[in-house]
Structure formats: structure tokens, C-alpha cells
Amino acid sequence: MNVDIDHVRALMVEACRRSAVPAESVDLVVDHYLLGETQGKYSHGVAKFCFESQFFGERQGSPRTVRERGVLAIVDAQREIGPVSADHAVRIAADRARELGAGIVGMINTQRYGILSPWAEHLARAGFLGIVMNTSRADSTVEGARTPFLGVNPISYAVPTTGEPLVVDMSTTKSPMGVLWEARRGAAQLPAESFVDLDGDFTVDPHLAESAMVFGGHKGFAVSLLIQIMTGSLFGFPMGPGVESTWTTGYTFIAIDPSFGGELDDFPNNNARLVEVMEGVGTRDSQPFRIPGRRSRAHVRKVTALGKLDIPDSVYRRLRARAAGDFVSD
Amino acid sequence: MNVDIDHVRALMVEACRRSAVPAESVDLVVDHYLLGETQGKYSHGVAKFCFESQFFGERQGSPRTVRERGVLAIVDAQREIGPVSADHAVRIAADRARELGAGIVGMINTQRYGILSPWAEHLARAGFLGIVMNTSRADSTVEGARTPFLGVNPISYAVPTTGEPLVVDMSTTKSPMGVLWEARRGAAQLPAESFVDLDGDFTVDPHLAESAMVFGGHKGFAVSLLIQIMTGSLFGFPMGPGVESTWTTGYTFIAIDPSFGGELDDFPNNNARLVEVMEGVGTRDSQPFRIPGRRSRAHVRKVTALGKLDIPDSVYRRLRARAAGDFVSD
Known part of the structure; x- marks a missing residue:
């Protein structure tokens, strides 16, 4: 309606x-x-x-920094509501970055949030390269396999340009888990080659699906595995089957301040030039090349x-x- | 022979x-x-x-750190031979990480090296998460497009375990450029769906191929774009068409020290547990699950x-x- x-x-x-x-x-x-x-x-x-x-x-309280040394910090969110926790974590990442050139913040024991991109964009608006990622219960596997052992492991990053920040937001599975849950409710079919059954065969039947498939074959696997480590063992957080609830799910927020390399004004300018190059990319169908994040922004404006x-x-x-x-x- | x-x-x-x-x-x-x-x-x-x-x-000299502030450093390699430059850069990344928890080193004006993984592995052997990447001339494009605007943008990362480090090494194109050069010499066909012609159509003819295809659709594109930024604008290095020679090609070396988050011994232990989980992953063909980096290591032992x-x-x-x-x- x-x-x-x-x-x-x-x-x-x-x-x-x-x-x-x-x-x-x-x-x-x-x-x-x-x-x-x-x-x-x-x-x-x-x-x-x-x-x-x-x-x-x-919620049992407000997020609390339990360890902070150099660029690393670990936050126990005390089951705080997701967007409130994330807002807290990006601010710490930004503070570390302003002081040392980078901030790498691991957070655990938090409620979930919705989209990742606002947190990466928050950092980009402060002039940083912002990277945000998290893991989930081990719902995902890779081509040729059947046991789920990776989280859905979404990642978002953003950088300033001379206009709106350039923003990317993606899961590392072909299809988000929400598609499976929704299909189970409505008895709809799953998208092709996105989920596998107990034998590791692709299935479109939501009741046979056991694992979500990671994108991009063994290279996509490598990306998801890096996110798994950066939201897990890097901070002593659980990984794979060790993630058994919302409260043991790891989140990571990274800010890098290019002004420490001397790129105070040039960072947004150079990113803007990269966007310009992308705007000029020739396409097969002669439609404009799709710049990451633009469709979402246009949707917000329209609505x-x-x-x-x-x-x-x-x-x-x-x-x-x-x-x-x-x-x-x- | x-x-x-x-x-x-x-x-x-x-x-x-x-x-x-x-x-x-x-x-x-x-x-x-x-x-x-x-x-x-x-x-x-x-x-x-x-x-x-x-x-x-x-070579015009030895690599020289032209800027160092907080975790960031920029190295002018003075056209040093690739492996020598890389060895220099990982040492600086490690030094920064030991002092501040992370080191993020950008390097330019260097000759090339061969494989990336030894540099990531060097950092893993020192207890760090090691990440190494570089760009190249704009030889690559993404699905649906035809203009090359991204580098081949390979990435390698490594973490310590209780045994050998876990190591990943990959390009972000479906096929390395070497395959194209070799095919042009020998008039061989290219692998399917890995290169596109002037119109953005896939071609197996090495003389019609204009761009290498980035892996994994728009998600692989997002990964390559992040590498482009982290080997480019982050340090004020050229990107895309701005990379016109070996000397203007950006390299990035990252070390993160998990002991700053308290994970002195647990990092290798937890990574070893992740490897164990992967060793137990069920596969479609009931062959052992392929752990990244193991095949290369087995090859070295055999040879x-x-x-x-x-x-x-x-x-x-x-x-x-x-x-x-x-x-x-x-």
C-alpha cells in the first residue's frame, strides 16, 4: 500500500x-x-x-570500548541497538584515524542494523576512506562445496569526491539470506544458482536450500574469507560455526585518513576524476555506465x-x- | 625441457x-x-x-621513504628492482604495525615483481595480517562495458596459523594479462568469457581482445575498484588511464598487528581453527576441500x-x- x-x-x-x-x-x-x-x-x-x-x-547498556591501543579498538556493544552501536563505532574509528592515520575497530555483542553504507559514508564525509563489514552465522558456502562455513560477510566502502561520496555496498553471497527467508514464507522459488542443497547441488526450492552461495567462484571465496578473518580472528571474535547468535557476530569499521600521506585535498579530487572516467566508460548497450551507489541515491531523491x-x-x-x-x- | x-x-x-x-x-x-x-x-x-x-x-637507487606519518608511509622506490622494493616496503609496514598496530605503505616508481604472496606471507610470519596489492595500466573492464578503465589489480593476503600461514593470491580479472600476451605470440585462443573486443563482446581471438574482464560481475567490480583506490588516490598515485607506465603504477602493503587488540597467541590459533573447519567442508565430488595456497606449497615441495x-x-x-x-x- x-x-x-x-x-x-x-x-x-x-x-x-x-x-x-x-x-x-x-x-x-x-x-x-x-x-x-x-x-x-x-x-x-x-x-x-x-x-x-x-x-x-x-539492550543492556551503551557500547563500551574494552580495549584501545594504537589504531585498534574493541567495542563491547552491550547488546545496544544496531544503528546506535554502529554510530558509536564509526566515531571511534574516525578519532583513531585523525590521531594516527587509521582506525580499525572491532565490535561484538550488538543488535543488528539495516544497510551498511551509511557508516562507510559517514567516514567518507569526514574525508576518510571508510570500510565497514560484518560476518553472520555460517550460512554460506563456495562453489563445489556443500557445508556452510562462511558468514554472508557483507562489505561497504566509501570515499569522498568533489560531489557526493562514491559508495559501494554489497554482500559476498550471490543472493542475501533475506531472499531465502522470504521465499520460505511465501513458497516462492529461489533465484538460480544462488543456493545449494545438502548435496551441494544448486536448488531453487527454499525448503531444500541449505547454504547460500558465495559470489565469484574461488576469487569471491577469497574475498569472503578475508572479511571472515577481519571480523573474526583479528579481534578474537568467533568465526564460522562459532558464530551462533547475534551476540557473537563480529563487526569491523575501518577509517583511513589520506591526509597522513599528504592527500588532504587531492583525495576527493582524484576520486572525482575516477568517477569521471567511469562516467565515460563505453557500454555494450550504449546505456550510461552504472556508477556504484547512484541508483540508491536517485531512489531516495524520488521517494x-x-x-x-x-x-x-x-x-x-x-x-x-x-x-x-x-x-x-x- | x-x-x-x-x-x-x-x-x-x-x-x-x-x-x-x-x-x-x-x-x-x-x-x-x-x-x-x-x-x-x-x-x-x-x-x-x-x-x-x-x-x-x-634502477636509479634504493627505495626511499618520502613521507611517514602515523600508520601511513609513502615510498619512492627510485626504479629499484621489484623484489628489492617489495622487501623494503613490507619491512616498513611491519615496523609501523609493531609501533601503532597497523602499517599502510604506498609505493611507486618501482620495477615489477613476480608473485605477490611472498610479501603477504612475510608479514604473516611476523604475526600480522598481511595484505599486498597493486594496480597496473588500465587493461580491465567490467561486464557489460567495453572501455578498459581498471588495472588488473591483484591482491594477496596471509595470516599466521599454528602451521604454515594461510595464503591467498589472486588477480581480480578472470584471466591474467599474461594469457593474452602469450596467446598473441602463439596465435592460441583465449579462455572463454575472459576478454572483450572493442564492442564489449566476449572474444577468444587474442588480436581482437581489447580488455580483460574483471571477475564476479558487479561485486567483483566493487572489489577491483577498492583496490584501485587503495593503490591510487589514497596515496595520490595515478589511477586508470593515468597509469601509463611501470613507474606510475601504485603498490600497497598493509600489516595489521592483532596483538594491539589483545590477540597475541590467539590469532594463529583461531586461524588454525578456521583452516580446520575448511578441512572438514563437504564437497560435491567428495574430494577434499581446496584450502587456498596449499596447491602452490605442495608444488614447491614436489619440485x-x-x-x-x-x-x-x-x-x-x-x-x-x-x-x-x-x-x-x-
């Missing part, structure tokens, strides 16, 4: 109030999930807010101008329930 | 002597290219030594035990020419 953004926002704010989200965190939480929705990433927008809000009440969101009835029902204090109904 | 390793080594040493490689660098240079050969990476072994040795005489190398006649001829002081013949 077609609903005013303001109305959706009001319901989300009310749901936060009902689940005792601290007043000072409400905007941060609501804006985060609304941004996912207006970017057109529906699995990470209002629907995810409705899902994650069941855990809001489980914001309209002031309206298209939301599935079921999601709207769930959101109204949350605003009424029901955090369990599906 | 089948030749004693010692004989090949002696010819390589003689070629170094003939091209005025400083005596203290000869072993480093020769061992590097011999390792590529014994790992079975023939395009990066003796053949590459024969090619690169034509530039050995162009070293035999004491013999299988080298194409043409490469052997070229090597003999180099040892006789001829650095131009093909």
Missing part, C-alpha cells in the same frame, strides 16, 4: 517509544531503517525494523520528493502492531 | 651480475622468481625474470625434492641469452 513517509516515521517512533529505546537514540534508529527503505533496499528497511525491534528491549512509500500490506500491518506495543506478531 | 634447479639458478645469478644488480640483492631477486616457478605459476617465474631483467639496469624444473625451450633459450648479457632478445 501507498503510505505517507511521515506516517510511517511516526509509527516507527512510537514503536521505539514502546520498546523503551532511549529518547536520544530514536531518530538515529528510525532514520537508519527509513533510509534503507527509501534507497529501495526493502529487505533492509521497514521490514527489517519490524523484525529487529523485537530485540530493542534486550523523498513524493513523500510516499510503497509498503507491502503485511509489513504495514506488522509496523502498526509494533507501534501498538506488539513485538512478536509476524 | 627438464633442467636442474641449480643450473637455472646459476644462470639467473649470472644474468643479475651482467645487469649490475647490487651483489646484496641478487639472492632476493633470484629466489623470488624461482619461487614463482616452483609454485607452478609459470607466467610469474623464470619467464617473468627474463622479461623484467631488461629493466634491471634502470624441490626432484631438484628439476620443466621449462619451455623458448624460456630456457631466453634465460641463457640473459646470462650471456643479452637483455633484449625474445
Whole structure:
């Protein structure tokens, strides 16, 4: 159904109030999930807010830096709400980077957030190369294999340009796990060659699917494995089958300050030139070359101008329930 | 032909002597290219030594750190021979990491080296997460496009385990450029869907191929683009079409010391556990799961035990020419 953004926002704010989200965190939480929705990433927008809000009440405190030495820091988020934790972590990464040229922050024991890109973009807007990643339960495997042993391991990065930051946001599986969960609910088919069954054969049947497939063959595997290490053993966090809940899932936030290499003004200028080169890339179909992040941004502009969101009835029902204090109904 | 390793080594040493490689660098240079050969990476072994040795005489000095602040350092290699430059850069990265928890070193104006993995592995043996990458001339493009605008952008990383380090080494194109050059010489066909012509259509004709294809669709593109930025604008080095020679090609060496997060002994232990998990991964064909880097290591063991190398006649001829002081013949 077609609903005013303001109305959706009001319901989300009310749901936060009902689940005792601290007043000072409400905007941060609501804006985060609304941004996912207006970017057109529906699995990470209002629907995810409705899902994650069941855990809001489980927060035990505010994120706390348990170790900080040189460029590294480790944050115990004390089950804080995801966007609040992430906001805390990127600020520490930025502080370290301002002081030493880089900040590498590992965080654990946090609730989840929606999209990754706002945190990378936060760092890019401060002039840094920002990189954000996390792991998940071992839901993924690689071509030729059947046992899931890697997390979905998404990564986002962003750099300043002379205009909007250049932003990339991707999972390292061919298809996000949300597609599987949604297909199981609706008995829909899965996308081709994205999930495998117990024997390691590709399946489009959501009830036979056991593992999500990592993108890009053995090279994609190598990328996912690096993310696994950088969100795991680097900070002493669990990996693979050791990640058995939200609370043991590792997150990593990296800021690198190019001004330490002398690139104070040239970093955005040179990135802008790279974007210009990409704008001039010839394509097979003579359509403009697709610059990462631009489609999401255009979607936000369009939706914001309209002031309206298209939301599935079921999601709207769930959101109204949350605003009424029901955090369990599906 | 089948030749004693010692004989090949002696010819390589003689070629170094003939091209005025400083005596203290000869072993480093020769061992590097011999390792590529014994790992079975023939395009990066003796053949590459024969090619690169034509530039050995162009060195203008030893690598020189032109800027160092916090974790970042920039090295002007003064056209030093590739393996010597890389050895210098990893040592600086390690020094920074020991002091601050990370070292991020950009290097430019260097001759090339062969395989990347020894430098990542050097850092892993010192207890770090080691990451090494570089760009190249803009030879690569992405699916749906035709203009080359990305470098081949290889990356290698390594971490300590309780046994041998876990090592990954890959290019971000489906096929290395060496395959194209070799196919042009021998009029062989290219591998399928790895190169595109002027129109952006896949071609197997080496004379029609204009760009190498980046692996993994738009996700592989995102990885290559990140490497482009981290070997380019991050240090004010050229990118894309700005990379027009060996001397303007950017290299990046990263060391992260997990002991700054408290993971002094646990880092290798936890990585070893990850390897164990991978050893237990079920495969479709019930063959053992392939752990990255193991095949290369097995190849080295086999070849070293035999004491013999299988080298194409043409490469052997070229090597003999180099040892006789001829650095131009093909």
C-alpha cells in the first residue's frame, strides 16, 4: 500500500517509544531503517525494523570500548541497538584515524542494523576512506562445496569526491539470506544458482536450500574469507560455526585518513576524476555506465520528493502492531 | 625441457651480475622468481625474470621513504628492482604495525615483481595480517562495458596459523594479462568469457581482445575498484588511464598487528581453527576441500625434492641469452 513517509516515521517512533529505546537514540534508529527503505533496499528497511525491534528491549547498556591501543579498538556493544552501536563505532574509528592515520575497530555483542553504507559514508564525509563489514552465522558456502562455513560477510566502502561520496555496498553471497527467508514464507522459488542443497547441488526450492552461495567462484571465496578473518580472528571474535547468535557476530569499521600521506585535498579530487572516467566508460548497450551507489541515491531523491512509500500490506500491518506495543506478531 | 634447479639458478645469478644488480640483492631477486616457478605459476617465474631483467639496469637507487606519518608511509622506490622494493616496503609496514598496530605503505616508481604472496606471507610470519596489492595500466573492464578503465589489480593476503600461514593470491580479472600476451605470440585462443573486443563482446581471438574482464560481475567490480583506490588516490598515485607506465603504477602493503587488540597467541590459533573447519567442508565430488595456497606449497615441495624444473625451450633459450648479457632478445 501507498503510505505517507511521515506516517510511517511516526509509527516507527512510537514503536521505539514502546520498546523503551532511549529518547536520544530514536531518530538515529528510525532514520537508519527509513533510509534503507527509501534507497529501495526493502529487505533492509521497514521490514527489517519490524523484525529487529523485537530485540530493542534486550539492550543492556551503551557500547563500551574494552580495549584501545594504537589504531585498534574493541567495542563491547552491550547488546545496544544496531544503528546506535554502529554510530558509536564509526566515531571511534574516525578519532583513531585523525590521531594516527587509521582506525580499525572491532565490535561484538550488538543488535543488528539495516544497510551498511551509511557508516562507510559517514567516514567518507569526514574525508576518510571508510570500510565497514560484518560476518553472520555460517550460512554460506563456495562453489563445489556443500557445508556452510562462511558468514554472508557483507562489505561497504566509501570515499569522498568533489560531489557526493562514491559508495559501494554489497554482500559476498550471490543472493542475501533475506531472499531465502522470504521465499520460505511465501513458497516462492529461489533465484538460480544462488543456493545449494545438502548435496551441494544448486536448488531453487527454499525448503531444500541449505547454504547460500558465495559470489565469484574461488576469487569471491577469497574475498569472503578475508572479511571472515577481519571480523573474526583479528579481534578474537568467533568465526564460522562459532558464530551462533547475534551476540557473537563480529563487526569491523575501518577509517583511513589520506591526509597522513599528504592527500588532504587531492583525495576527493582524484576520486572525482575516477568517477569521471567511469562516467565515460563505453557500454555494450550504449546505456550510461552504472556508477556504484547512484541508483540508491536517485531512489531516495524520488521517494523523498513524493513523500510516499510503497509498503507491502503485511509489513504495514506488522509496523502498526509494533507501534501498538506488539513485538512478536509476524 | 627438464633442467636442474641449480643450473637455472646459476644462470639467473649470472644474468643479475651482467645487469649490475647490487651483489646484496641478487639472492632476493633470484629466489623470488624461482619461487614463482616452483609454485607452478609459470607466467610469474623464470619467464617473468627474463622479461623484467631488461629493466634491471634502470634502477636509479634504493627505495626511499618520502613521507611517514602515523600508520601511513609513502615510498619512492627510485626504479629499484621489484623484489628489492617489495622487501623494503613490507619491512616498513611491519615496523609501523609493531609501533601503532597497523602499517599502510604506498609505493611507486618501482620495477615489477613476480608473485605477490611472498610479501603477504612475510608479514604473516611476523604475526600480522598481511595484505599486498597493486594496480597496473588500465587493461580491465567490467561486464557489460567495453572501455578498459581498471588495472588488473591483484591482491594477496596471509595470516599466521599454528602451521604454515594461510595464503591467498589472486588477480581480480578472470584471466591474467599474461594469457593474452602469450596467446598473441602463439596465435592460441583465449579462455572463454575472459576478454572483450572493442564492442564489449566476449572474444577468444587474442588480436581482437581489447580488455580483460574483471571477475564476479558487479561485486567483483566493487572489489577491483577498492583496490584501485587503495593503490591510487589514497596515496595520490595515478589511477586508470593515468597509469601509463611501470613507474606510475601504485603498490600497497598493509600489516595489521592483532596483538594491539589483545590477540597475541590467539590469532594463529583461531586461524588454525578456521583452516580446520575448511578441512572438514563437504564437497560435491567428495574430494577434499581446496584450502587456498596449499596447491602452490605442495608444488614447491614436489619440485624441490626432484631438484628439476620443466621449462619451455623458448624460456630456457631466453634465460641463457640473459646470462650471456643479452637483455633484449625474445
